[in-house]
Amino acid sequence: MSDYSSHRRKALDAFRHHALDEVDSTNQACLQLARSGDPGLIWITAERQTGGRGRRGRPWSSDRGNLYASLLLIEPAPLEHVASLPLAVALAVHDAIRAVLPLDAPPLEIKWPNDVLIGRAKTSGILLESERTPDGRQAIVIGIGINIVAKPSDTPYATACLSQHGAAVDPSQLFAHLFATMAEALALWDQGRGISKIIDRWRQHACGIGEKITVNLPDRSISGIFSGIDDKGLLLLDRGSLGTMPIAAGDVFFEPDGPRKE
Numbered sequence: 001m002s003d004y005s006s007h008r009r010k011a012l013d014a015f016r017h018h019a020l021d022e023v024d025s026t027n028q029a030c031l032q033l034a035r036s037g038d039p040g041l042i043w044i045t046a047e048r049q050t051g052g053r054g055r056r057g058r059p060w061s062s063d064r065g066n067l068y069a070s071l072l073l074i075e076p077a078p079l080e081h082v083a084s085l086p087l088a089v090a091l092a093v094h095d096a097i098r099a100v101l102p103l104d105a106p107p108l109e110i111k112w113p114n115d116v117l118i119g120r121a122k123t124s125g126i127l128l129e130s131e132r133t134p135d136g137r138q139a140i141v142i143g144i145g146i147n148i149v150a151k152p153s154d155t156p157y158a159t160a161c162l163s164q165h166g167a168a169v170d171p172s173q174l175f176a177h178l179f180a181t182m183a184e185a186l187a188l189w190d191q192g193r194g195i196s197k198i199i200d201r202w203r204q205h206a207c208g209i210g211e212k213i214t215v216n217l218p219d220r221s222i223s224g225i226f227s228g229i230d231d232k233g234l235l236l237l238d239r240g241s242l243g244t245m246p247i248a249a250g251d252v253f254f255e256p257d258g259p260r261k262e
């Protein structure tokens, strides 16, 4: 075995995987492991979730056929670096989908911070949850849902699934790609030290830089030109005479569709 492949093998060997048939939420299952003292670097996947969770307290529709996976990390980085983790996760998901999506499919892009889109329609969602364990460690769960054979229709944004674009893959095959691409992205991220490399790669796949966008913040919506992301991964919204506003969290909508009423 070459040095490269043995190094890669060791990096992959650091991760464990627990495959379930059904669970309420793979994120919840990872949080329970963290509370019971698990050292982290464990994936939980399920064929189906009965209580899949999305961002902002929304449910995540979780019938059989799509991918539901969560990775538990314990003390993954100093707190100030954790904010850049979603960008590394988005790259991993992008790369896993790239590996199975035919090259003639519509563009595969990342919407800030971490939705992966095919032809501007959401194909995957990522939910990071964190909590302090009873023994004082920071647990972070990276939850990933990827639409393979089904896509929800009751969403305020367009949705897509892999099969409609000719990707013939099942959840376990797609997970094998994600397992590898996440190990690579986390190694590049290097506990936040590699953020500039992650951001360089993220920008290559970014959707909508230079376009007019609306960002839904918890208390209001603001519009401007998406001028890029800064070196910490914050979205930069050019508001003309009001200046450029860095945004740490919010839902982005591209024109001309704009945000639909929820």
Ligand code: BTN
Residues within 6 Å of the ligand: 024, 025, 026, 027, 028, 049, 051, 052, 053, 054, 055, 056, 058, 060, 067, 068, 069, 070, 124, 125, 126, 127, 143, 144, 145, 146
């Ligand atoms: C979003 O709203 O965009 C995020 C959706 C995240 C869904 C995934 S499915 C696997 C994991 N378990 C959950 O309960 N949620 C995440």
